[in-house]
Amino acid sequence: MSAIFSKKFDTTLRLAAAGVVLVLATGGGIAAYLLHPNQVDTGYTPTQPVEYSHKLHAGNLGMDCYYCHTTVEKSSFAAVPTTETCMNCHHRVKEKSPKLQMVRESYSTGQPIPWVKVHRLPDYVYFNHQAHVTSGVSCVSCHGRVDQMVEVKQVEPLTMAWCLDCHRNPAPKVRPAEFVTKLDWSPEGDPVELGLKIVQAKGIQPPTHCSGCHR
Amino acid sequence: MADLALDPRAELNPTLVQGDATYAGVTDAISVITESKPPKQWYYAMAVAIPLAGLLFFCLGYLVMNGIGVWGNNSPVGWGWDITNFVWWIGIGHAGTLISAILFLFRQKWRTSINRAAEAMTLFAVACAGIYPLFHTGRPWRAAYWLFPMPNELLGMWQNFRSPLMWDVFAVSTYATVSALFWYVGLVPDLATLRDRAKGLRQQIFGILSLGWRGSARQWKHYELAYLILAGLSTPLVLSVHSIVSFDFATSVIPGWHTTIFPPYFVAGAIFSGFAMVITLMVLARWVYNLQHLITIKHLENMCKVILATGMIVGFAYGTEFFIAWYSANQYEKFAFLNRAFGPYAWAYWSMITCNVISPQFFWFKKVRTSIPAMFILAIFINIGMWFERFVIIATSLHRDFLPSSWGYFSPTWVDIGTFVGTIGLFLTLFLLFLRFLPAIAISEVKGVLHNQLVSNKGGH
Numbered sequence: 001m002s003a004i005f006s007k008k009f010d011t012t013l014r015l016a017a018a019g020v021v022l023v024l025a026t027g028g029g030i031a032a033y034l035l036h037p038n039q040v041d042t043g044y045t046p047t048q049p050v051e052y053s054h055k056l057h058a059g060n061l062g063m064d065c066y067y068c069h070t071t072v073e074k075s076s077f078a079a080v081p082t083t084e085t086c087m088n089c090h091h092r093v094k095e096k097s098p099k100l101q102m103v104r105e106s107y108s109t110g111q112p113i114p115w116v117k118v119h120r121l122p123d124y125v126y127f128n129h130q131a132h133v134t135s136g137v138s139c140v141s142c143h144g145r146v147d148q149m150v151e152v153k154q155v156e157p158l159t160m161a162w163c164l165d166c167h168r169n170p171a172p173k174v175r176p177a178e179f180v181t182k183l184d185w186s187p188e189g190d191p192v193e194l195g196l197k198i199v200q201a202k203g204i205q206p207p208t209h210c211s212g213c214h215r
Numbered sequence: 216m217a218d219l220a221l222d223p224r225a226e227l228n229p230t231l232v233q234g235d236a237t238y239a240g241v242t243d244a245i246s247v248i249t250e251s252k253p254p255k256q257w258y259y260a261m262a263v264a265i266p267l268a269g270l271l272f273f274c275l276g277y278l279v280m281n282g283i284g285v286w287g288n289n290s291p292v293g294w295g296w297d298i299t300n301f302v303w304w305i306g307i308g309h310a311g312t313l314i315s316a317i318l319f320l321f322r323q324k325w326r327t328s329i330n331r332a333a334e335a336m337t338l339f340a341v342a343c344a345g346i347y348p349l350f351h352t353g354r355p356w357r358a359a360y361w362l363f364p365m366p367n368e369l370l371g372m373w374q375n376f377r378s379p380l381m382w383d384v385f386a387v388s389t390y391a392t393v394s395a396l397f398w399y400v401g402l403v404p405d406l407a408t409l410r411d412r413a414k415g416l417r418q419q420i421f422g423i424l425s426l427g428w429r430g431s432a433r434q435w436k437h438y439e440l441a442y443l444i445l446a447g448l449s450t451p452l453v454l455s456v457h458s459i460v461s462f463d464f465a466t467s468v469i470p471g472w473h474t475t476i477f478p479p480y481f482v483a484g485a486i487f488s489g490f491a492m493v494i495t496l497m498v499l500a501r502w503v504y505n506l507q508h509l510i511t512i513k514h515l516e517n518m519c520k521v522i523l524a525t526g527m528i529v530g531f532a533y534g535t536e537f538f539i540a541w542y543s544a545n546q547y548e549k550f551a552f553l554n555r556a557f558g559p560y561a562w563a564y565w566s567m568i569t570c571n572v573i574s575p576q577f578f579w580f581k582k583v584r585t586s587i588p589a590m591f592i593l594a595i596f597i598n599i600g601m602w603f604e605r606f607v608i609i610a611t612s613l614h615r616d617f618l619p620s621s622w623g624y625f626s627p628t629w630v631d632i633g634t635f636v637g638t639i640g641l642f643l644t645l646f647l648l649f650l651r652f653l654p655a656i657a658i659s660e661v662k663g664v665l666h667n668q669l670v671s672n673k674g675g676h
Contacts, residue, residue, distance in 0.1 A: 004410070004418055004419060004422045005419075005422060010427070013423065036369075037369065123282070124353075159368070159369045159370075159371070160369060160370050160371055160372075161367075161368050161369055161370055161371025161372075162371070163371075164371040164372060165371065208372075210375075
């Protein structure tokens with residue numbers, strides 16, 4: 001019986017197989033890089049319904065985070081302020097500004113402003129906001145320098161590894177609770193030394209077992 | 216294989232090949248199936264299987280879009296039909312490995328005409344099984360680094376190596392790999408046979424697939440050693456895979472699961488259900504393709520005997536569980552088993568007992584063992600019974616939590632049902648494609664048995 005394939009065929013086939021493996025591996029690597037939360041999630045800056053500037057309010061005017069985000073140290077859920085909170089000032093300040101049209105409408109109709117949530121965790125993660133704030137984890141550790149952002153942008157990847165970095169070694173990220181909302185605060189001495197003291201004094205033991213966050 | 220002619224026991228089964236018992240006759244009967252248009256029945260079967268497989272993909276897509284809340288499992292029954300189906304499919308696969316590996320090592324000649332299809336069945340069953348844990352994660356694209364210990368900077372931790380769920384990942388993936396290799400190595404000489412009968416593109420495709428097989432004595436020597444080694448590697452897998460699957464339950468503290476009898480009981484059940492599925496498929500295949508002279512009543516009867524033996528082990532295990540529940544004097548254990556038999560899932564428990572304990576008893580009678588309709592119906596009953604076994608173990612043990620306030624009842628949703636029926640469709644589709652395009656019976660191995668038969672018909676040597 002005559003040969004079906006030429007002598008070179010075997011080499012060609014092996015090279016082709018190696019080529020396919022190479023292409024798939026490269027493609028997989030590129031896809032894994034591009035789909036990594038560092039690329040996909042970090043930098044997420046949704047357009048908000050109202051052109052609200054955190055830089056102006058929290059930065060230039062120096063308003064405390066707690067003024068609007070009232071539940072962050074009392075509740076597992078960090079609330080977005082109601083329109084009434086805005087109107088506390090804005091029924092006197094810039095009360096004719098066209099940028100505040102939607103705020104005034106919301107105030108008169110009672111329909112909340114559809115703010116877009118920026119920092120979203122997966123639904124299988126149990127996250128307790130007050131536990132973090134009362135332990136002395138500053139806003140800046142997860143949300144970045146919001147006081148310098150016109151539009152709020154996600155600066156951290158919010159991956160599990162990122163959570164665990166701090167859960168395994170909380171001292172560098174812990175500060176006295178009264179400075180939690182002072183985003184530019186830094187201690188006079190060694191921050192880790194101070195952090196360790198707070199961790200010991202408060203008995204902070206962040207969970208690293210599965211059911212700490214996945215309940 | 217090589218020493219077939221030297222094996223005196225071969226004379227005990229002199230007529231494993233009936234009809235046109237020549238080498239050319241065997242080659243023709245099997246090759247022709249892949250070379251000509253399939254019979255009408257094949258198209259009818261495909262017309263059922265493909266829409267069901269489509270339903271599977273629809274249900275899985277629906278699950279990915281909406282999350283695993285679309286399934287019925289919820290606290291306290293955290294494992295529902297998904298794990299039931301996973302264990303059921305994995306168990307079915309075991310018959311293929313037992314036939315190809317253990318029966319090979321024990322020189323059971325009657326395996327030759329059913330091993331190829333049984334191994335294919337193993338592969339397809341494992342593929343169907345794998346779907347469930349993969350999609351139970353809800354995010355199957357992340358399963359690579361959730362299930363496998365893959366270095367990554369997303370989780371920041373390794374899997375729990377002390378967990379049997381982790382061992383299960385290794386057990387099932389090893390099982391799939393070794394089964395696929397074993398199946399493919401066995402296929403090589405037959406693919407070469409098909410290549411030699413073919414022309415044009417078909418010849419080229421089978422030429423590539425047969426990896427340059429020429430059938431020289433040297434190649435046969437290597438081939439048989441490779442086959443023996445793979446059989447040796449597969450043999451522990453028959454026992455280990457389902458043992459580890461049973462650890463998923465046995466290492467927990469749930470009454471009804473926390474039982475040392477689980478590993479042997481699961482392995483016996485796996486072989487029991489697997490042989491029932493082989494009978495189901497082979498009865499249909501030999502009928503569609505007129506292979507009665509190759510898959511003889513003798514083959515089917517032997518499988519019925521295996522079913523009888525493993526069915527008795529399974530029945531004994533059910534009895535032992537109740538005995539231990541009483542003998543342990545553990546009130547939770549006692550409650551779990553009384554609740555199993557007389558609680559809200561009694562209907563499932565007694566369906567299981569009827570199908571798994573009573574129905575194999577008919578195989579004591581040779582008339583039943585050699586009647587195609589009887590064994591087909593009993594095999595279907597056993598398939599159903601073994602599905603109920605896993606459902607009973609999972610649902611009845613979970614639905615009565617330690618806290619009565621958490622008691623519940625599991626009901627499947629349409630997605631549960633669609634996914635299960637869908638995997639049956641996928642399984643049938645793959646199996647029908649296999650029957651159509653690959654030699655469903657190991658040509659070279661049947662010839663090995665035939666050689667023996669021809670020699671002994673001439674008065675032996």
